[in-house]
């Protein structure tokens with residue numbers, strides 16, 4: 001059994017300036033926390049999520065590592081909302097499902113799922129500049145990502161290229177039933193819903209809570225530190241791309 005108490009201690013220990021720790025709710029007897037990093041409440045918000053699937057601990061580790069390292073100069077461009085571990089029961093028991101036996105990620109329409117209720121409250125009437133969701137894949141030989149985007153150029157390719165410096169990519173032409181190009185999937189949402197149900201990442205994008213949602217999938221067979229490095233490299237590349245897009249000089253270049 002994994003010790004969720006250590007996760008809570010690491011969150012409580014953050015205690016940095018610009019950091020606010022919030023209790024988002026309870027699930028299966030565990031407290032679920034969110035951490036807000038903000039220097040300027042008028043800036044757009046990036047939402048980073050980990051631990052939706054309890055048997056994918058690299059995402060929890062990566063979210064904690066991101067918080068512990070701190071976003072530094074990124075706070076001049078964005079605020080961050082981080083949920084390091086959405087499903088503490090799954091994390092504690094190393095299982096994909098919550099205490100009710102529900103796959104939280106694909107249960108958005110199911111009533112009485114506490115993790116879904118937490119997400120619904122958390123996103124209510126908000127719009128996120130980007131959402132980065134950390135996952136793992138037990139069967140994948142390498143890293144890959146799903147990117148959903150609108151009204152922007154996709155950045156999946158440069159993000160995967162950046163990750164390839166720390167973790168090999170899954171180069172299969174079809175991954176999880178979706179066409180893939182060197183580790184990058186721009187998924188057919190219809191297909192996702194048909195195969196898995198109305199998932200949290202689908203709803204967040206389709207209902208307009210964000211115009212850019214990237215799901216990072218690291219291969220569980222590789223060492224934890226490699227998976228964590230891959231998640232962090234992916235997150236860093238996504239944020240860097242959004243900072244580039246917001247810089248006035250790149251806007252004028254694009255206009256010219």
Ligand SMILES: [Zn+2]
Nearest residue numbers: 053056135136
């Ligand atoms: Zn997952």
